[in-house]
Amino acid sequence: MNISSRIQAVPASTIMELLTYATEAKKGGKKVYHLNIGQPDIKTPDEFFNAVKDYKDDVLEYALSEGMPELIEAIQKYYKGYNINFNNDDILILNGGSEALLFSMIATCNEGDNILIPEPFYSNYNSFAKAVGVEIKPITTVAENGFHFPSKEEIVSKIDSKTRAILFSNPGNPTGVVYTKEEIQMISDIAKENDLWIIADEVYREFVYEGDYTSLGNIDEVADRVVIIDSVSKRYSACGARIGSIASKNKVFMNQILKLCQARLSVPTLEQIGAIELYKTPSTYLAKVNKEYRERRDVLYNELIKVPGVVCKKPAGAFYIVAKLPVKSSDHFVKWLLSNFDIDGQTVMPCPAEGFYATKGLGVDEIRLAYVLNKDDLANAAKILKIGLETYLKLNK
Amino acid sequence: MNISSRIQAVPASTIMELLTYATEAKKGGKKVYHLNIGQPDIKTPDEFFNAVKDYKDDVLEYALSEGMPELIEAIQKYYKGYNINFNNDDILILNGGSEALLFSMIATCNEGDNILIPEPFYSNYNSFAKAVGVEIKPITTVAENGFHFPSKEEIVSKIDSKTRAILFSNPGNPTGVVYTKEEIQMISDIAKENDLWIIADEVYREFVYEGDYTSLGNIDEVADRVVIIDSVSKRYSACGARIGSIASKNKVFMNQILKLCQARLSVPTLEQIGAIELYKTPSTYLAKVNKEYRERRDVLYNELIKVPGVVCKKPAGAFYIVAKLPVKSSDHFVKWLLSNFDIDGQTVMPCPAEGFYATKGLGVDEIRLAYVLNKDDLANAAKILKIGLETYLKLNK
Structure with missing residues (x-):
């Protein structure tokens, strides 16, 4: 069979594969x-669970294919708080940012068409693209300047007759980069001048720790070519x-996406009921979470850059750091951390960054760190990582 | 933009479009x-809601991409009850039958490849196929023989070098057909002889009202080429x-599907927790529901065939009936029912069947009826439909 x-x-x-190393380490008694x-x-805010638990209907029916009106309205209000004025019929509910990305690729590209994406990028962009025959044209960005965009000329040079869109996450996963207003304006200009869609993955927009944030939703002159991907x-x-x-x-775009939404019938009813309440969460919640992550970033970043040879600009957003290490293979380093290193029975597991690049050979000396642990654990993990790296470098001099 | x-x-x-007619009718005071x-x-069984309400974790985390082990185990046990022996790693959890269908098409077909599907078929098969560039080759089935398969020769004549799979629902949506053991054997033979996948959509398998049911899961010699789509x-x-x-x-197939599951991360956690309990529902629940639907089918069918000229074999499964009517356009008939007809302020809304066919011109004189109303309402609706059809035929003689 085919x-x-x-x-x-x-x-x-x-x-x-790496997780099997982690499993082995744990079996051996390591934390x-x-x-x-x-x-x-x-x-997760209690309001989500409370709303789900309050569900009273006898039958768990399909929701509307476009999403529950109350959820759409809640999202519309959320955007309005950032001076982004979507009407209710400008918004559709999808199965996570994932389905939103897949459907956007199907709608903008035929098989063989391509999309520009700054690399390193969220690796599932590549999976979705491959699944539906879309090529990714990477725009390489580098640790040395904190993974900001290269020049307009360099980006434009990647465009060919089959380029349909520019896709990027802002703040960036995996880099944590927050693009400047000038960068967003440049991307908008490129899209206009080359008749491209802009698929703006803004799922990390609440995680900006310093400087301004410019959403594509605020650039009026490209409003007709911008698609904002979002997620709770x-x-x-x-x-x-x-x-x-x-x-x-x-x-026109939204009517096309709606057809795919109708084909898969609906997004889970209970989860939408919960999500309505999430979008009503007071901004104090988001501010508190933001502060928490900012402090975590600082803990991790400050420890990491103590090691000579590490290249890493302090990222301004998301909850990731990509760092270039003075090693030959970050994959080998991570396996070593899991298999051959511990401090008082404890070790850390970074993610090798090679999988975030489309260009072969890039990222082999980089790692991505997610700071999703509480501060005490993170401080401990950061120290172990620092000492681990120092030890590894000594051993591999 | 493209x-x-x-x-x-x-x-x-x-x-x-038809629903706007229904909305107008309701505005005018019609039921x-x-x-x-x-x-x-x-x-919906209470156990679903109770399990969801019992969720105690603070953080609503991603579930495993392949699905929760407990849910996979519950499904494995369900199949075992029908003597279908899947291992746990033979099963993946998807976002409804919809995602299961989409992923199966992506995995078996490149753009331009085709799948054989008996028509009339669930119309979203066509939507998924078009979205990923797969062609549908319809195998036409007819009301006169209850929408059973045509001869082996006729089916085989549709196969070309780009045919990758045979896909069908059994029991059938929209027809209610339950294929005989001989038919399932014939399909298995065709698949083996022509190296095709069999994508068996068995979501209605509990809704069989007479005769035996043969699952593709019970045909050992094609076990390596059968994909069973299922849903709660x-x-x-x-x-x-x-x-x-x-x-x-x-x-090999499952490992490919797993990659797509990983790309979209996971299926909602709470819904899986609820679904675990659904699969534990005692068989008495399913038997009771089966009896209820069987009685409904009889109510609707017995009324429908009273009208001379209606062609309809009693369907043995699902909860649909497709009937051929002695009308030129079932679309016109349905609009007339909604706009120009009522009995004591009540009317009915069937679904015109044209959308269930890939071959142009077929189904224009057919309707699909779903018997998803309680028996009293359904008896009433069936009578209104009968009288409505008789009246329409008199007016359009």
């Missing part, structure tokens, strides 16, 4: 601090709810 | 019995949970 070449091109999860995954430890997962620490959204003022 | 031709090829929901949608009215939606009246599954003994 296995399609497109699904064969979808990469297998690279972290799985492993996981800095490799973006699963926040922050409490990180914002409200509700990853397991799988509630995301697509917002765009382009009616 | 809108892909593949998404433009996805059909818009045809029922939407409309909806026989057009497959949203069951049966109570209809079985446990939990459409809004969006919990489905893929089961296959083909490890």
Whole structure:
């Protein structure tokens, strides 16, 4: 039987092999601090669970394909708080940011078309693209300047007749970069001048620790070509709810996405009921979470840059740090941390960054760290990582 | 900006225009019995809601990409009850049967490949296929023989070098057909002889009212090429949970599907927790629901065939009836029912069947009826439909 070449091109999860090393380490009695995954430890607001528990209907029916009107309205209000004026019919509810991304790729690209994405990027962009025959044209960004965009000329040089969109997360996963207003303006100009869509993954928008944040939703002259991908997962620490959204003022685009929404019938009813309450969470909640992550970032970053040779600009957003290490292979380093190193029976697990790049050979000396542990654990993990790295460097001089 | 031709090829929901007729009718004070949608009215088992309400963790985390082990085990046990022996790693949890279908198409077909599907078929098969560039080759089935398969020769004649799979629902949506053991054997033979996958959508398997049911899971010689699509939606009246599954003994296939599952991270946590309990529902629940639907089918069918010229074999499964009417356009008939007809302020809304066919011109004189109303309402609706049809035929002689 035929296995399609497109699904064969979808990469297998690279972290799985490493997780077996972590499992072995734990079997051997080690405590492993996981800095490799973006699963926040922050409490999900009670309002979510209370709303779900209040469900009273006898029958758990399909919700509307476009999403529950109350949830759409709650998201509309959320954006309004940032002076982004979407109408209710500019918003659709999707199964997490994931489905929003997949559907956006299907809608903007035929097989063989391509999308520009700054690398390193969220590796599942690549999986979705491969699954539906879309090529990724990477725009390489580097640790030395904190993973900001290269020049307009360099970006434009990647565009060809099959380029349909620019896609990026802002704040960035895995880099934590927050693009400046000038960068967002540059991207908008490029999109306008080359008739491209801008697919703006803004799921980390509440996690900005210094400087201004410029949403694509605030750039009027590209309103008809901007698609905003959003999700409750990180914002409200509700990853397991799988509630995301697509917002765009382009009616033609939205009508196309709606057809896919109708085909898969609906997004889970109870999760939407919970998500409505999440979007009503007072801004004090988000401010508190923001402060917590900022402090964590500082703890981790300040320890990391103590090691000579580490290249890392302090990231201004998300809850990740990508650092370039003076090692040949970060994969080898991570395996060594898990298999051959501990301090008082404790070690750490960063994520090798190679999987976040489309260009072969890049990222092999980089790691991504997610600061999703409480401050005490994180301080401990940061110290272990620092000493681990120093020890590894001495051993591999 | 580019809108892909593949998404433009996805059909818009045809029922939407008709629903505006229903909305107008209701505004005018009419009661409309909806026989057009497959949203069951049966109570969702309390165990689902109780399990969800019992959730105690502070953080709503991602579940495992492959699905919660307890849910997979519950499904494994469910199949075992039918002598279908899947191992736990033969089963993955998906976002409803919908995602299971989409992923199966991506995995078995490249763009331009095709799948054989008996028509009339669940119309979203077509939407998913178009979205990922897969062609549907319809195998036409007819009301006169209750929508059973045509001859082996006729089916085989549709196969070409790009045919990758045979996909069908059994019991059938929209037809209610339950294929005989001989038919399932014939399909198995065709798949083996032509090296095709069999994608068996068995979401209605508990809704069989007479005769035996043969699952593709029971045909050993094609075990390596069978993919079973399943869902809790209809079985446990939990459409809004969006919990489905893929089961296959083909490890290569399952490893490919797993990559897509990993890309979209997970299926909602709470819904899986609820679904675990659904699969533990005692078989007495399913027997009771089965009896209820059987009685409903009889009420509706017995009324319908009283009208001369109606072609309809009594369907043995699912909760749908497709009937051929002695009308030129069932679309016109349904609009007339909503706009120009009522008995004591009440009317009915069937679903025109044209949208269930891939072959142009077929189904224009057919309707699909879903018997998802309680017996009293359904008896009333059936009478209104009968008289409505008789009146319409007199007016349009």
